[in-house]
Amino acid sequence: MAIKPRPSFTPKSFLAKVGEGRSIGKYRKEQIVFSQGDPADAVFYIQKGKVKITVVSEQGKEAVVAFLGTNDFFGEDVWPGRCSA
DSSP, X not given: OOOOOOOOOOHHHHHTSOOTTOOOOOOOTTOEEEOTTSOOOOEEXXXXXXXXXXXXXXXXXEEEEEEEEXXXXXXXXXOOSEEXX
């Protein structure tokens, strides 16, 4: 008996159906999505646009650690700094 291959996961098809535990949001340029120290309760997927990841040192200095774009994932558990659109 042949085994049927499982369909591969695609974020686009998953997010096409907003439901429990999923939502689609839009952020304006420079809008903060979450900040360092916020509860780690979400994972984000970038459908369009880009996100800048920054961290703030104990001395208060801010450093850019990454730029993410379309099809990237991010979240407090993955990137512990501040994320802005």
